[in-house]
């Protein structure tokens with residue numbers, strides 16, 4: 235693999251760069267792509283950030299997030315380099331994947347150990363967030379980190395660690411976060427926008443959903459359901475159910491949690507979480523998958539039947 239120093243020297247020789255976030259963009263891909271764009275501009279490398287999907291409303295408080303381009307008719311040959319940011323696989327680039335494959339000078343800067351090395355130049359370093367890789371890269375380029383860059387990078391660190399709560403948090407995470415604060419990152423404001431603030435519609439849906447959590451197997455399995463009528467009654471959007479499952483997992487005694495979301499009439503998208511049981515195997519029963527402690531699947535049919543099938547499948551994996 236290319237070293238950070240070699241990567242920094244190569245990038246500084248580029249004339250222009252198109253940076254790509256991944257599909258359904260999160261704070262890490264947005265923050266690290268926008269920060270690198272600003273850094274490259276300081277060194278005279280013209281740069282633009284692209285994303286196949288729209289930026290979630292909650293990140294639009296950051297000026298740079300508003301400048302991310304989602305519709306583009308060009309073929310990117312006018313850019314000397316294409317850089318994928320936080321994309322473990324080429325398919326994550328969505329509509330831009332084809333142009334990326336065709337371009338002769340491509341980079342991938344990522345922190346997923348599963349990265350498939352689809353670019354010509356791959357810099358993959360396993361850190362808690364990709365923002366930490368970009369932070370190290372910008373520092374290596376000899377660029378002074380300003381408050382705007384620090385904020386963008388801190389957003390990445392914060393969101394990919396679930397607000398410094400996930401298992402991926404290390405001393406290095408806090409060390410990088412501390413330095414970003416010293417460069418002007420406003421952690422309180424970032425946290426508020428990334429995790430606290432919500433629409434009235436979402437607050438209403440959240441309250442209703444948690445009031446009606448259903449428990450099975452003596453409370454070891456919890457099922458939170460969000461049906462089409464709940465979206466209609468509250469006015470909340472499907473993407474606003476993010477974080478629901480995490481709340482369910484905090485309930486005492488719950489070992490496996492499921493969030494059953496009706497996406498279309500009698501079509502359910504299930505998110506599964508566990509404190510030990512292999513929910514990847516449970517999701518596989520329904521043709522889904524993911525990780526051992528977090529996975530997902532889809533079930534079609536009557537709601538009660540869907541919950542029934544799901545609970546039966548989970549019960550088989552619960553140890554006595």
Ligand SMILES: [Mn+2]
Pocket residue numbers: 262263320345363364394
């Ligand atoms: Mn990431």
